[in-house]
Each structure stands twice: as structure tokens, then as C-alpha cells.
Amino acid sequence: MRKSFPIFSIFLVLVISAGCIGSSDDHEDIPVNETSYITFSYNNGSSQISVDISAIDKTGMKNSSVDPILVIDAALDDSRAGILLEDGWNIVSVSKVVDEAGNDTKFGELEFRKDNLSFYIVIDEQDMTVARGYSDAVSWISGPVSGPLPEGFHKAKDKIEGWWYVFDIQENSSDSKIAMIYNDTNILYLYPSYSVINTEGIYD
Missing domain, CATH: 3.10.450 (Nuclear Transport Factor 2; Chain: A,)
Structure with missing residues (x-):
């Protein structure tokens, strides 16, 4: 009996350790809608x-x-x-x-x-x-009868440069701003701190 107890203890520790190691990398059964650390x-x-x-x-x-x-x-x-x-x-x-x-x-x-x-x-x-x-900003085309930009996010295309300007128009016009400028492959300007183009006079 004295010899069997240490052997059984070692076997038990090995089984528990193997179980812990095996489950650490198993992410296949994690449901899509549940929080995980992946x-x-x-x-x-x-x-x-x-x-x-x-x-x-x-x-x-x-x-x-x-x-x-x-x-x-x-x-x-x-x-x-x-x-x-x-x-x-x-x-x-x-x-x-x-x-x-x-x-x-x-x-x-x-x-x-x-x-x-x-x-x-x-x-x-x-x-x-x-x-x-x-x-997904709503497209807006400037024209003689189009009037001012409506409230919310709207975009208009610069046909010369091929850039899209996204405007954030608020009820208080002083809060209105250009939120983004982009083309098909790059973001050129993102309010408030990212720009790879000359934005001098952008709010004039």
C-alpha cells in the first residue's frame, strides 16, 4: 500500500496536467456570438x-x-x-x-x-x-437647385481629383465639418488629426 499511493498520485497529476494543456489552444468550439479572447x-x-x-x-x-x-x-x-x-x-x-x-x-x-x-x-x-x-454617407450632388447640404453625413465627389468628401452637417452650422476625404484605395483625411494632403483652407 505504501508504494501504490505515490504511483497513483503521479498518475493523477499527469492526467490533470494533460487535460490543462489540451484545452488551452482549443478554439474551435467557441460560439461566434460569445465573448472570447481571440x-x-x-x-x-x-x-x-x-x-x-x-x-x-x-x-x-x-x-x-x-x-x-x-x-x-x-x-x-x-x-x-x-x-x-x-x-x-x-x-x-x-x-x-x-x-x-x-x-x-x-x-x-x-x-x-x-x-x-x-x-x-x-x-x-x-x-x-x-x-x-x-x-455609407448619403451622396449629394451640387447643382443650381440642390440647395444647401442637409443635416447628417453626406458625401460629394470631386470629379477632377476623384476624391470623396464626407461632410458632417449639424443643425448649428458652426459645428459642421469635413469628416473624411478618401478615394477607392486610400483615406486622405480623417477628422480631426489624420491627413496626407494639404488641408489649408479646408474650412474656409
Whole structure:
């Protein structure tokens, strides 16, 4: 009996240890909608931002043959992701791109959102490369009878430069501002502190 107890104790410790080691890397059974600690890190220069994948709505990819994590990973590799995340935008959803006829295409998109404005980074699912980026601000076309910009987020295109200007128009006109300037491939200006263009006189 004196010899059997140490042997049994050693066996018990080995079983418990094996169980702990085996469960530490098992993420396959974590439900999509439950909080988990799985994150991607976006490295933009000297900064690093962690993104909680479990907080992103993936229902828009429910019937897709493409893993939504691949779309997220590809979008986070784009410089615009770092610009938005560092400015306090949140990733809220990943979904399929649906054309005007209601058909799924071979593209997915990651939605970033802040202050009731969304910006989407579109991913080509065939080669997992970034296709384009766009905001969901309402388009506004300047014309002799168009009148002033309505309240809320609206965008207008500079046809010469090919840039989209996103305006945040408040009831008090003194609070109105340009929230974003972008083209298909880059964010050129993001209120209040990011710009790669000359913004002198932008609010004149």
C-alpha cells in the first residue's frame, strides 16, 4: 500500500496536467456570438491594436463558402484599417457584398463604424486582396437647385481629383465639418488629426 499511493498520485497529476494543456489552444468550439479572447493585432508603425473577433457580427457571411476570419485578416492588412482603428472606429460586421440584383458576388467587406458613419473595406475573396473602400454617407450632388447640404453625413465627389468628401452637417452650422476625404484605395483625411494632403483652407 505504501508504494501504490505515490504511483497513483503521479498518475493523477499527469492526467490533470494533460487535460490543462489540451484545452488551452482549443478554439474551435467557441460560439461566434460569445465573448472570447481571440484577437488580431494590427501593426501600424510603432503602434499595435488588438481587435476582438468575437465582437464582430458575422451573420452576413452565414451562407458563404469563405471563412469570415480570412476576410477580416485581409482587411486588417490594409493601412486604412489602422487609420480608422487608431481614431476610435470599431469593426462591427463582416458580410458578403450583394449587387443591385440581390446576388452574392465574390467579394466580402469589413464594416468600421463611428458616430453613425460606416466605412467599408471590400475584399476580393478569390485572392484575398483589398478591392476598394467606401463610406455609407448619403451622396449629394451640387447643382443650381440642390440647395444647401442637409443635416447628417453626406458625401460629394470631386470629379477632377476623384476624391470623396464626407461632410458632417449639424443643425448649428458652426459645428459642421469635413469628416473624411478618401478615394477607392486610400483615406486622405480623417477628422480631426489624420491627413496626407494639404488641408489649408479646408474650412474656409
